[in-house]
Amino acid sequence: MAESMKGLHRTHRCTEVSNKNIGETVTVMGWVQKSRNKGGIVFTDLRDRSGLLQIIFEEGSISSEVFERAGRLRSEFVIAVTGKVESRSGATNENLVTGDIEIRAKELRVLSEADTPPFPIEEASKTKEELRLKYRYLDLRRPDLQKNLIMRSKVATLTRQFLSEEGFLEIETPMLNKSTPEGARDYLVPSRVHPGNFYALPQSPQIFKQLLMCSGYDRYFQIAKCFRDEDLRADRQPEFTQIDMELSFVEIEDILDVNERLLQKLFKEVLGVEIQTPIQRMTYKEAMDRFGSDKPDLRFGMELKNVSEIVKDTEFAVFKGALENGGSIRGINAAGQADMPRKKIDALVDFAKGYGAKGLAYLAINEDGTYKSSFAKFMTEEELKALVSAMEGKPGDLLFFAADKDKIVYNVLGALRIEIADKLELLKKDDYHFLWVTEFPLLEWSEEEERFTAMHHPFTMPMEEDLHLLSTDPGKVRAKAYDIVLNGTELGGGSLRIYQNDIQEKMFEVLGFTKEDAYERFGFLLNAFKYGVPPHGGLAFGLDRLIMLMAKEDSIRDVIAFPKVKDASCLMTEAPNVVDAKQLDELGIGINNNLNL
The missing domain is CATH 2.40.50.140 (Nucleic acid-binding proteins)
Known part of the structure; x- marks a missing residue:
């Protein structure tokens, strides 16, 4: 009792x-x-x-x-x-x-008193995650999860202290917004008092923080809840938290500097880890060419090598066909792995196919200097030697090659180097390698919509030296955008914003919006820009991802108190769920039971 x-x-x-x-x-x-x-x-x-x-x-x-x-x-x-x-x-x-x-x-x-719990309350629990999430209130008693959430609280507190001392004001922005369907799908909220109309939950506070700059608040931040109705994975949830900020009268260097010092403070005070500044920088193009990814993991080498020029005269049909179709041949060197069993090589080939490859060519350099290869018989001895030399291959190494359009080659080899590094246990969780990736493309072509879309958002400033390309070759325009990457995970990103009307109108034109379309979607922001807007820019960190990496966890579910599972449901509360017919009637909503998604 x-x-x-x-x-x-x-x-x-x-x-x-x-x-x-x-x-x-x-x-x-x-x-x-x-x-x-x-x-x-x-x-x-x-x-x-x-x-x-x-x-x-x-x-x-x-x-x-x-x-x-x-x-x-x-x-x-x-x-x-x-x-x-x-x-x-x-x-x-x-x-x-x-x-x-x-x-x-x-x-x-x-x-x-307590009933016997359905699983032991212990660190490093072996209990299936589904059961633990059903009884999350018990799971949260485990010391390892408690340490993660205590760390999260400490990071949030330190962030507030640091940004406040740097002159930032913490200002809340609305949760019920207008839907602006450009990017991920919105979560929609029906309005009872405006039948047939909907609010959208914020994917980010982007427009409001830009309005705050127009309103003269100079430096804003918020630890903001955001929502995106998209497919989930280990580092993604339908609702997530951002450390969001915007600054006026700044250049890129000012934004990167304050964020480097924030990260330096967090890692020093929470983990006792010293981050050396300035953090390494790399352009988007260099990152793709060297690592096949715009969020490269720098904890190991195995960089991509472009060998297209070396094999341009080969009769090997796979290489020849890729070059004729405007693609490239690139490879990675898995040093010391020449004796990898064929079964494991075949598994890597299947892995590569999951990223769009039609296949994967490989060449093992035996200790005696001979080759074991899937394509050597189609090439001359001189061509093979030149290829191995270009790949810096030596006896005992295993070389992999992808041949296709650049986008597919990057995707395949970028993922393959991570997969091999993981299998070789090269990914040490206490080895922190930060990187700024800069000069992203401003636009990307959507095959589905047959138009250019904004790689970040429609308010990203182009680089001045590329402005003339907006009319002639939009795909080549670089943005004043930057991402912060840690160990192959994008922690956050931002950009300088467009604040001149002529550039903004040109941007909307390239995106396929008429002036009427632009005002229909973003009229309140464009109208605000008529009354004096300062040069401004910002950045947002994914707080969940940051804590996941600091806590050395594999999933953000382990650093969120009450997370959702892969289908965006909550196993504990059983959300989402049906609601009373009366509630739907008040909202004027009917359910289509024949809807197939």
């Missing part, structure tokens, strides 16, 4: 008690991790968010009623204990912060 806390006051969290408190009487409260009745003595491990503390209940030194209650303690009972801090009577536990002390209990109150 549960007891009251009346008259009791917690003096310490579990790990706030130390050998400095020996001899003192303290009161601690928390959950029973486990309890062991050894006859005349009961050992209980008490757990709270700070960690574990051993309690001993000894028969004869406490009342028989208290000892009897102690003997009935089970895992996850919530208890309050008052007792004296002593040095451990048995062997110390070096794995615990409190491993050299214990509490000799004088008083015990059982504040709440």
Whole structure:
């Protein structure tokens, strides 16, 4: 039966008690991790968010009623204990912060009893994630998840402190917005008082933070909730959190500088890791050419090499066909992997096909200098030697080649180098390699819509030296945009914004919007620009991804208190779910039960 806390006051969290408190009487409260009745003595491990503390209940030194209650303690009972801090009577536990002390209990109150949980509350749980997410309130008791969320809180607090000291103002922007369908799908919210009309939940605070710059607030930030109705993966959720900022009267260097110093502070104070600044920079073109990705992982080499010129005269049909179709032949060198079994090579070929490759050519350099290859018989000895030399191949190396349109070659080899590095255990989670990727293309061609779309958003400033190309060759225009990348994961991105009307109108024209279309979608922003707009730019970090990498986790679900699963549902609350017909009637909404998605 549960007891009251009346008259009791917690003096310490579990790990706030130390050998400095020996001899003192303290009161601690928390959950029973486990309890062991050894006859005349009961050992209980008490757990709270700070960690574990051993309690001993000894028969004869406490009342028989208290000892009897102690003997009935089970895992996850919530208890309050008052007792004296002593040095451990048995062997110390070096794995615990409190491993050299214990509490000799004088008083015990059982504040709440508990059913047997459906899985053990323990670090590095082997329980299936689906079950843990169904009982997320129990899963969140696990020390590793608690450490992650405590880290997240600390990062948010430090971010607020740092940006405030840098002159930023924290300003909230609306959650119920107008839908501007350019980018990912919106989550829509029906309006009861405006039948047939819908709000959209924000994909980002982009337009509002630009309006704040028009309003003279100079430096804005927000730890903002954002929503995108898109397919999920390990580093993506339907609702996510951004560290969002915008600055006026700045150039790119000003924005990169303040964010480098923010990251430096976070990693130093949270992890004790020193980040060297300035952070390395690389253009989008260089990143694609060297790594096949606009978010390259720099923890290892295995860079792409363009060997198109070397094999341009080959009769090997795969290489020849790719070049004739305007593509390229590029390769990577998996150093020291020449003895990789054929079964594993075939698995890598299948992996490459998942990224659009028709196949994957390989060449193993044996220790005696001979070759084992899928295509050597189609090439002369001189061609092979030139190819191996271009790839810096040496005995014991395994070379892989992709031949196709550049976009496919980049996708294939960019993914393949990560896959091989993962298999070779080259991806160390405590090895932090930051990178700024700059000079992104302003636009990308959409085959589906048969028009150019904005790679970032329609308000991104083109580079001045490329402005003349907007009319003649829009695909070659570079943007004043930048992404911050950590270990192959995009942490965030931003750009300088367009603030001149003539450039903005030209941008909308290239995107296929008429002036009327542009004003229909973004009229309030374009009207604001008529009344004096400062040069401005900004950036947004994905807070969830940042904490995932800092906590060395593989999924952002492990750093979010109540995450969704792959189909965007919550296993605990069973959201989304049906609603009452009355609610739908009030909104004027009918359900099409024949809808097939």
